[in-house]
Each structure stands twice: as structure tokens, then as C-alpha cells.
Amino acid sequence: MQRIYGLLLLLVLGSGLALAQPHSVSLFWEDTANPAGTTYNIYRYVGRCPTSPTFVKLNTSAITAKTYVDLAVQPGVIYSYVATAAVGTAESAYSNCAEATVPSYAPLSLAITGQTTTSVSLSWSASSDATASTAYNVWRALGACSSSSSFTKLTATALAVRTYTDGAVAPGTFCYGVTAVNNGVESTRSNTVQATFASFAPTKLTITVQ
DSSP: OOOOEEEEEEEEEOSOTTOOOOOOOOOOOOOSSSOOOOOOEEEEEEESSOOOOOOEEESSOOSSSSSSHHHHHHHHEEEEEEEOOOOOOTEEEOOOEEEEEEOOOOOOOEEEEEEOOOOOOEEEOOOOOOOOEEEEEEEEEEOOTTTTTTOOOOOOBBBBBSSEEEEOOOOEEEEEEEEEEETTTTTOOOOOOOEOOOOOOOOOOOHHHH
């Protein structure tokens, strides 16, 4: 029996390899022990690496390269993979198990739809992979939007709707972003927008004449 060593997972989003299913998981592995002509098989389990061998073989023909792309994946799902080596009719034991969690795409077109002196209203569009169960979190950072903005989550519970009003603002500038959540797995943030609130005007101005 021969063995594969060093199975390594890389998650690829929006690869463009399949328009109907834009998500994919790319697998890479090393094989330093097997002879030339060795082929490979990939097995998958839906969930975290199991303690018992309940994997399902994915490839229908032998793999000759040390890479494989799984296009049949869904957002918000954890997948576990193992590989085997085959020399002739003999197949090795499983390699190490590697996991990939597939997040959703980020929400689209975040925009400010209304602003008062004390609040700002936001709306956004669902990504192409959103489902009826997709929820959303709203994030806010103090200051103008930048690559170094430090965001804090505003939503205690993920939203089922694609609108949000932040009424807890103070004079200054705030940056907002939104993430999508599927099965507890969160996407990257959407585009960001910023809102600036002026300082409150002084009150009770009086004139004293001497």
C-alpha cells in the first residue's frame, strides 16, 4: 500500500469555473513516496472530519494531477476531504482529513437611504447565492472608511431583512458594512458607506449688555 502525505485545502470563491455554481473548493496534496504513474481519488463528507470512515468518492475517473476542484458545494456548509493513492488495483489508506467552510458572497450595493441629525438608514441587495434563510449583520466603524477601519457589530441577532437604521450615533463620521450569514457561516463584508453627523448647535444663547 502507498500513502499520500500533506493534503492541503484552499478555499476558492467565485472561480468562474461553473456559472451555475460559483463556489468551489480546491484541493492540493503532496506525494513523495509513490512511483510514477500513481493516480488519486478524492472522498468527501458533509460536516466536520468524522471519526468513522463515512466519506463518499467524488471523482468518477482516476486523477493524475495532485489537485482537484470540487464545484458541487453550497454556502454555509462545512465539507471534509481525504485523498487516496492508487497504484494499479491497490489503493492506499486515507490521507489526513482537511476541512473547508464555504461562506456566502458578500451582500451587494450597500447604500444610505436616509439620514437625520440622529440616525442613518441603510439598505442592500442580496448576493447571487443568497437563500430564503440568509441573514445579515451590520457593522460600524468610527471615522471615514478605510482599509484599516475597525468594525464593531451592531446587530445582536442577524437580520432577516435587508434594511437597518442606526439610531445610536453621535457627532462625527461613521463607516458601515454588511455581512451575510448562512448556517452560522459569515461572509466577507460588503462595500462600505459612510455618514457624517454635524455637532449639535449650542442652545440657550443669551446676551448680557453692560
